[in-house]
Amino acid sequence: MLGSLARWLRFAGFDTFFDPKRDDAPLAALARSEGRWLLTRDRRLAAKAGPRVLLLSGATVAQQVAELCSRLALTVEEARFFTRCSACNGEVVAVGREEVLPLVPPYVAAHAPHFSRCRSCGKVYWPGTHEPRIRRTLHQLFGLAPPP
Numbered sequence: 001m002l003g004s005l006a007r008w009l010r011f012a013g014f015d016t017f018f019d020p021k022r023d024d025a026p027l028a029a030l031a032r033s034e035g036r037w038l039l040t041r042d043r044r045l046a047a048k049a050g051p052r053v054l055l056l057s058g059a060t061v062a063q064q065v066a067e068l069c070s071r072l073a074l075t076v077e078e079a080r081f082f083t084r085c086s087a088c089n090g091e092v093v094a095v096g097r098e099e100v101l102p103l104v105p106p107y108v109a110a111h112a113p114h115f116s117r118c119r120s121c122g123k124v125y126w127p128g129t130h131e132p133r134i135r136r137t138l139h140q141l142f143g144l145a146p147p148p
Contacts, residue, residue: 095115
């Protein structure tokens with residue numbers, strides 16, 4: 001139920017585990033064993049998750065982020081944006097053009113200024129037309145000054 005929030009937290013650079021297929025008890029145990037905060041909108045899960053759980057009431061990502069920022073005092077740094085894979089949460093690192101040539105469309109290979117790749121799943125990223133929109137949304141969600 002918090003998949004969109006997880007994705008936006010990853011865009012912002014937060015290490016965010018999300019597995020909608022995992023049952024409540026193993027999910028709560030994993031959060032405890034890894035020292036993670038468990039974020040949920042499910043009251044039953046919150047009741048059995050332990051001390052590091054936040055029961056979120058917001059229905060939208062903006063409401064959920066506002067709630068997180070006020071309750072956990074999150075520190076958001078623009079330098080951390082796009083350092084986590086939005087798909088799997090792996091670390092995203094800069095890679096050379098030659099490494100991704102066979103993995104991207106020819107136009108992108110010829111024109112993208114730089115590339116990044118997830119160390120876990122191998123997903124390739126480059127600055128496309130969507131990046132400024134995502135960056136603006138992150139600034140709005142986390143109350144940062146608008147990007148230049």
